[in-house]
Amino acid sequence: MHEDGSDKRPQRGRPRSEKADRAILDAAAALLAQRGVADMSIEEVAARSGVAKTTIYRRWSSKGSLALDAFVDRFLRLQPLPDTGSLRSDLLRALRAWRRAVLEPETARSLTGLIAAAQDDPDLAAAWRQRVVEPIRGQWRTMFERAAERGEIPGDADVEVAIDVLFGPAYHRLLNGHLPITEGFVRAVVDYVVAGLGARE
């Protein structure tokens, strides 16, 4: 739980209800998956969770930060850190796991909705980078660093670009919807990355 404020709860007075926290996040996650960020309203989250609107606003300052909190844990859990001993296999596993996640319409709707919302909300964009983008990229970075240690790829390779080449095309198809994200697409993209890094396999 990150909410907005700091974590230092004053010890005086009635404590915040943990049950309310969970009810709000569950309702928010459900609505987020059903309709996306834009078409979900705080009032609806309140109604569905059986919690007063004021109770939500006491915890989250905006719809975006609530939606992010409702999404982050579930999504990050779906992104493994493969360690097969081969760069190509690692990349395949990572991208396939991502594909499997976004093949669920609910996950896809939540993901695209949050990226969309972040475009018009600098605070949400910063939280998005810090809580989602950086953690996931950190994992992916590890795959390339391990490959470098094994001598599969040059030690001075630009890992950031490699990550963008690996996942950028997938996000591109997800957001533009011009073509489906197929298994063949996954393999083809991984081939580009492996070839571009001059990996010796």
Place this chain on the structure above:
Amino acid sequence: MHEDGSDKRPQRGRPRSEKADRAILDAAAALLAQRGVADMSIEEVAARSGVAKTTIYRRWSSKGSLALDAFVDRFLRLQPLPDTGSLRSDLLRALRAWRRAVLEPETARSLTGLIAAAQDDPDLAAAWRQRVVEPIRGQWRTMFERAAERGEIPGDADVEVAIDVLFGPAYHRLLNGHLPITEGFVRAVVDYVVAGLGARE
């Protein structure tokens, strides 16, 4: 001008004011560039263009389709179709032109705002693909087809994936904002595409 309805204007009655069309589109483009789609309102477009709100709704059914119309022509004009005789040079020129365009904050805001809006509006998403994605991809496709004709790349290469690998990473950085889109990034991505296609240069 695409607006929403068909182009067959009835010959009877007062014709639509061309001046109003331009005033609306200019005002919409300015607001779109300043604040993005989400934070621009039809009421503001009306005030700024000196046109009644009803006059706007007579032409466009939603904020999204108006914003798209206000954006499309200007943006497509910035995307050239290079023909240098070499695939690598063509790709560099195309991606550099795109980079130069989105380096303008106004263009970037309009572009990301529209992609964001399309995530929660199926009609806008369809129009986006038809009026922006497909035309641009058509141009880019040509670059690869010419390279295939020149024998630079295999004739059976999957051009769609190549396009996604070329522009996906760039859109990824633009939308996530985790890293800047530098000239070095452009060159590195082009290298991935050229290497992945096994191009003989």
Place this chain on the structure above:
DNA sequence: CCGCTACGCAACGTAGCGTACCGATTTCGA
């Protein structure tokens, strides 16, 4: 038991949406 804080609830002001009218204007066709 007192002080503090969270709770549910209801009400409020604000904003923007999209629609419905209005009288006035401009054009075409009979």
Place this chain on the structure above:
DNA sequence: TCGAAATCGGTACGCTACGTTGCGTAGCGG
């Protein structure tokens, strides 16, 4: 020349959701 048609600017409306405020109640610590 006149009427039908479709536009124009303007105003008003109902609607939804926002985010806030105030109130009385509930729960916890000193």
